[in-house]
Amino acid sequence: MSGRRRLPALVRWLHTYVSLLAFAALFLFSVTGLTLNHAEWFERSEPVVREASGTAPAALLPSADVEPELALVDRLGVVEWLRKALGARGELHELTCEDGELFVIFKGPSYTCDVTIELPSGAAALVEERRGAVAWLDDLHKGRHTGGAWSLVIDASAVVSTLASVTGLWLLLYVRRRLRAGLITALVGGLVLALVAWLWVP
Numbered sequence: 001m002s003g004r005r006r007l008p009a010l011v012r013w014l015h016t017y018v019s020l021l022a023f024a025a026l027f028l029f030s031v032t033g034l035t036l037n038h039a040e041w042f043e044r045s046e047p048v049v050r051e052a053s054g055t056a057p058a059a060l061l062p063s064a065d066v067e068p069e070l071a072l073v074d075r076l077g078v079v080e081w082l083r084k085a086l087g088a089r090g091e092l093h094e095l096t097c098e099d100g101e102l103f104v105i106f107k108g109p110s111y112t113c114d115v116t117i118e119l120p121s122g123a124a125a126l127v128e129e130r131r132g133a134v135a136w137l138d139d140l141h142k143g144r145h146t147g148g149a150w151s152l153v154i155d156a157s158a159v160v161s162t163l164a165s166v167t168g169l170w171l172l173l174y175v176r177r178r179l180r181a182g183l184i185t186a187l188v189g190g191l192v193l194a195l196v197a198w199l200w201v202p
Contacts, residue, residue: 011170
């Protein structure tokens with residue numbers, strides 16, 4: 001195969017498999033773009049709330065004869081106890097100590113968990129909110145409280161989708177009968193996007 005024919009074949013192969021690789025991500029981000037834009041249609045209006053209580057082990061907290069402060073708290077131990085004993089989930093978002101109470105917040109996609117622990121007694125009260133599957137998917141779209149691994153997925157999806165778009169346009173350059181119409185269509189799509197953003201986005 002000559003060099004002139006080898007390049008289009010390579011671009012076609014690349015476009016085909018990059019598009020297939022990106023299919024799931026494109027589908028996910030396309031659908032959740034719609035559900036995000038109309039959250040009132042798809043997302044649960046009221047979260048499901050769960051409450052739980054317990055007593056944190058004394059070994060994890062400051063003793064009664066000292067002033068409570070965060071430095072004296074076994075933070076890792078408290079977090080692990082909350083996960084095992086009270087069913088807390090998500091990533092640790094905040095852990096603070098104020099006015100004799102320990103405040104712990106966990107967050108994840110479609111999930112919030114607030115815990116208050118009285119010091120030094122260890123009495124713990126947990127309030128957990130879940131907003132449903134659609135809200136979970138919407139948070140994946142936004143990368144909201146989804147962790148480092150999902151952040152890499154978003155970056156990879158962006159790169160692969162860009163490559164699929166570029167190779168698709170590149171392939172159009174080899175189809176002379178449709179080149180003009182294809183370029184005009186792409187230009188019109190870009191202009192409509194820019195025009196709406198310029199004129200109607202506050």
